[in-house]
Amino acid sequence: MKKKTVQLSREAALSQRRWFVLDADGVVLGRLATRAANLLRGKGKPSFTPHVDCGDFVIVINAAKVKLTGKKESDKVYHRHTGFPGGIRSVAAAEVRARHPGRLIERAVVGMLPKNRLSRALATKLKVYPGPDHPHQAQRPETLAAVG
16 A cells, blocks of 8 residues: 655745743853754754745744853854945944843854755744743744753
């Protein structure tokens, strides 16, 4: 007897999306970013397909309390370029945390996604908040441990 393989349509994959909450309080940045990137891509699902957006939504709370190991708070530097000659701008991780606490996590997670149009769609499903509150209670998100 031949087994039937069932292919999920895009609409069916969208209907199976879930919302997860990760608490960044005291969690190492890289471990948190890895967990969030895998959830965004849907790598833990049996229906995972590399070229399809089949991942879930991820809410990260307490982003201001994420932990950087070693001397990364002062030594880790983020670079960007304005597009003009000599226009490189560098900012230390401590300054990024002070101005935009969620940006540390956003940059780490987006850096772990593939570099294409799909990753830009996946990045929109990441919601980062500096404090313990978020406006997504209506989606009934599930709380997950950030490490593991």
